[in-house]
Amino acid sequence: MPIDFFEGQRQVSNWGARMGTFARSTVFKKTTGACLIFGIYVAAGHLVENYFGFRLQIDFSGMTLLGGVMSLLLVLRSNSAYSRWWEGRQIWGQLVNDSRNLALKAMTFPNVPAEEKKRLVQWSIAFPFLLRDHLRDGIPKEESLAELPEPVPDEISHVPAYLSGKLFGQLKTWKDDGSLDRLEHHLMDQHVSALMDICGKCERIRNTPPPLSHRALIPQLLFIYLVITPLGVEATVTNAVLGFALAYFLIGLEVLAEELEEPFGTDSDDLPLDQISKNIKRSLDQIRNT
Template sequence: MIDYNPKAWFTFIFRIHKADTVRKLFPMFIAIGCYSAVVALLELKVLHLSDIAEWKNIVFVHSVLGFVISLLLVFRTNTAYDRWWEGRRLWGTLVNNSRNLALKLNAMVPASNTASRDFFRIMIPNYAFALKNHLRNKYLPEELEQGPGMEIDEKKHVPNQIAGQIIAHVNDLYRKQQITGEQLIILNDELQAFTDVCGACERIRNTPIPFSYSVFIKKFIFFYVMTLPFGYVFTVGFLIIPIVVFIFYVLASLELIAEEIEDPFGFDANDLPTDTISANIRKHVAEIL
């Protein structure tokens, strides 16, 4: 995620940021500009269609369908943003549960049992790091702090193994009567939250918007922009070239941004700062336990 000051309008408007859609779409701008120029030349200079009113009037299609395309892009934007924001909320839940689990264990586990305290101080943040990399289809053992008896089988589901060891350790403490049954019940919310967050993040990553919508929106934008010059060339002449490019910029940008934030766990410029969040969990848990 890019850290930015939302109130700095000036730099926003004039700087072309690395993640800016202007940069990504630039080749398309040129292609579409040329295309519009060719259409304009053909219609105005070669075919001299301008006196045929029929061609002039097809502009109405674009205003009728302009409405539909806008609403579709709003739908696209909303659903993509909802995933991004749900992903952020899930990582917030992970932060909260890590902290709460540490706070509770700190109050429950006898101060003398340093082995267990060390175990939890190491393993709770490890879950966040393992999940972060799991969502990027990676396994980076160097990011996991080593604890006694921690064995991770890279080929199995890594976060599940860490959660399993934490749950097993808590049940162990219960069996050894270091924590009571009531304390076990109290710890349950946090223990099951780990896997819930993991499953929900996997769901967001694996389920883009239904294929049909994705295809339909792209087809629609394409035909909409490609047919724009046919009619409008007669009303605005060669000014059609920058106009088509600008309209394409607006429509395609919305689709591009939606694609990027739809899966918020990767390395894209707008993705969630899961690295920072994981590091913060490690820091705060260490402060507590």
């Protein structure tokens, strides 16, 4: 994105627009539902206190300690989830670089027929689209298949590996017929190898969720904390509003961590794989047509 975009996001005048965008996000929708349930629970507790005079006497020194431990765990969980998201973004940044380098080098070889070079670039254009589909539901979209220079056989289950095989095969053909020397072949081979390295790294993130105990402990602790806290405070409007705000941010951090742990999906906080794939296509089209 251009620098002007980030400068605009930092301006106070744009905070309202950013909040409006967040209101449409998956995190906001999931958090709001949980907070509404919590708000009903708090209101019910206040009604019980006001009409029946019943309120639990809770030692808040213990609650303060529990809140501190929970806050620390939420920070660690958020950092862990963001690390997965950021690693995914770095991997796709590597895909952008290797795709461009592969196309740039292919188009400079004088002994390779122009049509064959353009065909190799077309395979490279299709790769990010089909890798994106592979990481989501594993079913290639029609728009992704349309980028291929030739159809993929129906029996192929791992399409990114098939595309890499086609690229390796093309390089071997050029090397065998003398169109590429050993150095040129090596320079191209490392970029094609990087494509499968990228695919493997993405599959590692997708197929290795955080341990179940790690994911289950924090929601349980958060639930206990939010259930107990309203029972020991005075039933006032101020306390109700503060409790709702506390629940919103605590639940929001947990929901955000859950979203960031799976960076290759289609939610608003997932990586923009559609846009990255289109950017690669735009760059490679320019390289091929110059």
